[in-house]
Amino acid sequence: MSRKALKINDISKDTEKLSSVPNEDLMPLPWDIEEKEWDEFPEDLKERNVCILDDVNILPIPNPKTKEEEDELVNKFLSGMKKLFTKENNWTFLSMLETTMEHCAKCNTCSDACHMYEASGKNEMYRPTYRTEIFRRIYKKHVKKEPLSDLRNGKVDLNWKTVARLGELSYRCNVCRRCAQTCPIGADNALVAREIRKIFSQEMGITVPELHKNGSMLQLEFGSSTKMNSLVVRDNVDFIDEDFSEETGVDIKTPWDVEGADILLIHNAGEVMAWPDNIAAFSMIFNAAGLSWTLSSDLAAYDSINYGVFYDDVQFARTAILHAQAAEKLGVKKIVLGECGHAHKALTVIADRVLPKPLKIPRESCFPILRDIVLSGKIKLDPSRNNFPVTLHDPCNVTRLMGIIKPQRDIMKAICPQFREMHPHGPHNYCCGGGSGFAIMHRNNISEWRNKIAGRKKIEQILNAFSDCRGPETPKYVCAPCSNCKGQIRDMIERYELLEKENMTYSGIVELIVNAMVDVNPGYIKWEEY
Amino acid sequence: MSQLTYVVAYAAIIVFVVAVLKRIVGYITNPIHVRWELYPVAHEPGERASYGGSYLEDVEWWNKPRESSLINELKVMIPEILFLKAVWEYNRPLWYFTFPFHLGLYFAVVFIGLLGIGSIAQLAGIGPDAALISAVHAVTNFVGPAAFILTAAGGLGLLYKRVTDAELNNYSSFEHFFNLILFIVTCAVAIATWLFIDPNFSLARSFVASLIAFKFTAVSEPLFLVQVLLVVLTIAYIPLTHMSHFFMKYFLYHDIRWGDTPNIDTPKTDEQIGVVLNYPVSWSAPHIAGDGKKTWAEVATFNPVAKEEKEK
Numbered sequence: 097m098s099r100k101a102l103k104i105n106d107i108s109k110d111t112e113k114l115s116s117v118p119n120e121d122l123m124p125l126p127w128d129i130e131e132k133e134w135d136e137f138p139e140d141l142k143e144r145n146v147c148i149l150d151d152v153n154i155l156p157i158p159n160p161k162t163k164e165e166e167d168e169l170v171n172k173f174l175s176g177m178k179k180l181f182t183k184e185n186n187w188t189f190l191s192m193l194e195t196t197m198e199h200c201a202k203c204n205t206c207s208d209a210c211h212m213y214e215a216s217g218k219n220e221m222y223r224p225t226y227r228t229e230i231f232r233r234i235y236k237k238h239v240k241k242e243p244l245s246d247l248r249n250g251k252v253d254l255n256w257k258t259v260a261r262l263g264e265l266s267y268r269c270n271v272c273r274r275c276a277q278t279c280p281i282g283a284d285n286a287l288v289a290r291e292i293r294k295i296f297s298q299e300m301g302i303t304v305p306e307l308h309k310n311g312s313m314l315q316l317e318f319g320s321s322t323k324m325n326s327l328v329v330r331d332n333v334d335f336i337d338e339d340f341s342e343e344t345g346v347d348i349k350t351p352w353d354v355e356g357a358d359i360l361l362i363h364n365a366g367e368v369m370a371w372p373d374n375i376a377a378f379s380m381i382f383n384a385a386g387l388s389w390t391l392s393s394d395l396a397a398y399d400s401i402n403y404g405v406f407y408d409d410v411q412f413a414r415t416a417i418l419h420a421q422a423a424e425k426l427g428v429k430k431i432v433l434g435e436c437g438h439a440h441k442a443l444t445v446i447a448d449r450v451l452p453k454p455l456k457i458p459r460e461s462c463f464p465i466l467r468d469i470v471l472s473g474k475i476k477l478d479p480s481r482n483n484f485p486v487t488l489h490d491p492c493n494v495t496r497l498m499g500i501i502k503p504q505r506d507i508m509k510a511i512c513p514q515f516r517e518m519h520p521h522g523p524h525n526y527c528c529g530g531g532s533g534f535a536i537m538h539r540n541n542i543s544e545w546r547n548k549i550a551g552r553k554k555i556e557q558i559l560n561a562f563s564d565c566r567g568p569e570t571p572k573y574v575c576a577p578c579s580n581c582k583g584q585i586r587d588m589i590e591r592y593e594l595l596e597k598e599n600m601t602y603s604g605i606v607e608l609i610v611n612a613m614v615d616v617n618p619g620y621i622k623w624e625e626y
Numbered sequence: 627m628s629q630l631t632y633v634v635a636y637a638a639i640i641v642f643v644v645a646v647l648k649r650i651v652g653y654i655t656n657p658i659h660v661r662w663e664l665y666p667v668a669h670e671p672g673e674r675a676s677y678g679g680s681y682l683e684d685v686e687w688w689n690k691p692r693e694s695s696l697i698n699e700l701k702v703m704i705p706e707i708l709f710l711k712a713v714w715e716y717n718r719p720l721w722y723f724t725f726p727f728h729l730g731l732y733f734a735v736v737f738i739g740l741l742g743i744g745s746i747a748q749l750a751g752i753g754p755d756a757a758l759i760s761a762v763h764a765v766t767n768f769v770g771p772a773a774f775i776l777t778a779a780g781g782l783g784l785l786y787k788r789v790t791d792a793e794l795n796n797y798s799s800f801e802h803f804f805n806l807i808l809f810i811v812t813c814a815v816a817i818a819t820w821l822f823i824d825p826n827f828s829l830a831r832s833f834v835a836s837l838i839a840f841k842f843t844a845v846s847e848p849l850f851l852v853q854v855l856l857v858v859l860t861i862a863y864i865p866l867t868h869m870s871h872f873f874m875k876y877f878l879y880h881d882i883r884w885g886d887t888p889n890i891d892t893p894k895t896d897e898q899i900g901v902v903l904n905y906p907v908s909w910s911a912p913h914i915a916g917d918g919k920k921t922w923a924e925v926a927t928f929n930p931v932a933k934e935e936k937e938k
Contacts, residue, residue, distance in 0.1 A: 101792065184908070187905060187922075194653075199875070203717060204794060205720070229797055276664055278715070281875055284882075299909055299911055316930065410926060414926055414929065430686070446660045449659070449899055460685065460686065498682050499674070499678055499886075
């Protein structure tokens with residue numbers, strides 16, 4: 097079967113794989129690069145999990161061993177699908193889901209907006225409407241029970257392979273919603289990917305370990321998906337203060353649990369582990385600007401991540417409530433989100449209609465505050481310290497989904513003399529490829545898939561942004577003010593050896609600000625460290 | 627036969643109205659949903675609309691007055707509604723067919739409206755020599771044929787695309803083909819009726835006048851009756867299909883894509899949140915702990931892996 101001529105009902109066929117993306121199909125990049133072939137699945141993985149979609153396994157669906165187990169998979173999926181269309185179980189997204197099911201004209205206008213579809217050489221499996229159309233046909237026949245549904249809407253055979261493949265296929269989308277942006281009607285195919293994930297998690301109990309067991313559940317248990325409890329995180333931040341005080345020549349003191357502070361700042365705790373310079377930079381800037389602020393050591397309140405946003409409404413609500421409760425307990429005036437895109441959207445936008453009245457503490461992004469600090473002259477900045485080519489990656493959650501576009505650019509233009517945009521940018525940006533949680537996944541072929549397909553469009557954009565200064569003699573900086581995006585861009589820089597070949601590094605926006613602060617020892621950004 | 631046509635016409639109008647209302651009422655009676663806006667949001671004021679910015683770009687946005695620009699909204703809505711701008715931008719090959727098709731339908735709506743005006747004038751005894759009515763008739767005589775020809779031509783083009791374009795064909799079901807053929811046949815019959823039986827739409831106007839006055843005046847032209855039946859059945863059919871997007875698009879844009887109203891000083895939203903947080907949860911996965919009785923408020927404040935304080 098041709099991978100590009102894939103039919104809707106092929107999802108249900110008794111074949112070893114639905115599709116595959118060979119290297120020759122990949123979208124060309126602006127420079128020659130040798131891509132690896134996909135590794136074969138290890139036998140024990142194939143024995144354990146269903147691996148019948150393509151060359152990647154993200155969602156660990158246990159292999160059914162008997163006909164009864166096969167039927168159970170189908171029945172549980174249908175049970176979950178039925179609940180998805182009830183207001184009691186899915187009031188959160190019912191309106192969006194129903195309208196997408198009912199009004200899509202199947203014109204495929206959204207296809208070319210998808211970076212994965214383009215990067216894969218237009219493999220049909222990645223077309224935004226492919227998974228939605230399968231889901232829609234099942235819904236119309238088995239949930240809505242439309243008369244003559246197969247004839248009217250088209251047929252999909254519902255068997256365990258259909259269910260397993262659809263579950264795995266829901267994790268071939270970054271949920272960046274670029275496709276939805278182009279829909280003339282307003283249908284949202286990215287949402288459907290997330291809704292399918294919800295059936296697997298909320299009904300079937302089948303989840304991606306990085307997001308659930310080692311993600312949202314660790315956050316609820318220890319306070320952070322990093323497994324740092326409050327004592328450990330405080331120790332680590334104290335160490336960061338000490339270490340960076342010595343390095344920068346600035347006395348850094350990060351405040352904890354200050355009752356009545358104006359701001360509760362919530363970082364993505366991954367920064368503490370992987371990018372401590374980001375934590376220190378925030379502390380230096382906020383202190384230098386004289387802000388009244390604090391971190392909280394309450395459960396989950398020192399880690400802004402909310403992986404529920406990617407796969408589970410209940411886990412989402414639980415985490416958002418913990419964040420708001422911590423703010424209420426301290427009596428702060430507002431919550432400010434650090435450089436984490438999905439945390440921005442989760443707590444500022446989505447939680448807006450989840451949090452009950454007593455927990456309605458105002459919430460905002462760090463970027464407008466940082467912009468005001470930079471432009472106010474409260475801290476002395478020397479842009480010549482940032483006199484190297486800098487480009488800005490727009491995290492989808494901050495730009496396309498929240499409309500926070502200009503503050504970051506105001507900062508860039510003020511402190512980075514060689515700032516250049518990627519194209520397209522702002523609300524029309526491309527996802528980094530790590531969106532919806534993929535950036536923290538490294539099992540079997542996932543890392544390779546992130547680089548080869550999910551992140552391919554982004555790396556092309558980055559290279560194009562630096563087309564006038566290629567080569568290792570010019571240092572280059574990709575500003576990615578989001579933990580998830582940073583993780584993905586770090587992996588791509590490493591995979592394509594861009595530090596060695598292009599002298600390229602990456603990090604956030606606060607690092608650039610601190611790098612330009614005249615009161616700080618020069619050289620805060622170190623190319624070799626990331 | 628003509629008496630039956632009147633009955634079918636009334637029934638079709640009732641089906642159309644009920645189906646439209648059912649979809650709208652179904653949507654607006656859904657519970658409150660979470661915010662899921664997508665930028666650019668058209669009603670943002672000033673330059674923000676042009677680059678896709680939002681009120682969230684301001685420090686302490688909740689202390690600033692909320693502004694909304696109808697002009698900016700119209701700048702997006704009018705090109706989208708009239709010219710299908712999104713299809714023009716992102717799917718140009720389809721636009722060449724879908725635009726005339728939709729333009730034809732817009733003309734058809736205007737045509738029916740003009741027939742209604744002409745019919746009411748006729749019932750009121752205002753003759754076609756009155757200046758205003760004369761102008762209405764003149765416009766009707768242009769808009770009607772334009773509607774039939776554009777819709778038929780666009781429909782044929784879309785049918786051709788759905789048959790020959792493998793990518794589109796993969797996603798086309800029987801209903802797509804049936805819908806397009808229905809429009810093409812209806813318009814073809816309308817063109818024939820216009821050319822051979824009712825070139826100035828006086829028959830059509832009289833039929834609409836009879837419908838309005840419940841007169842059931844006999845009509846002796848079989849082709850005209852076939853045309854009426856096809857038109858009214860098409861009108862009844864549209865809101866039963868995905869083509870209901872012609873009015874549901876309002877909610878998809880205004881309530882979802884551009885639904886950015888924050889929950890600040892909005893008692894009604896608080897009340898609605900209170901309602902949904904009391905819905906029972908019956909998701910079966912163990913970590914949800916939803917038994918069909920526990921509410922969202924209970925489930926969302928339950929920590930399935932809570933540690934005792936001393937263990938922290």
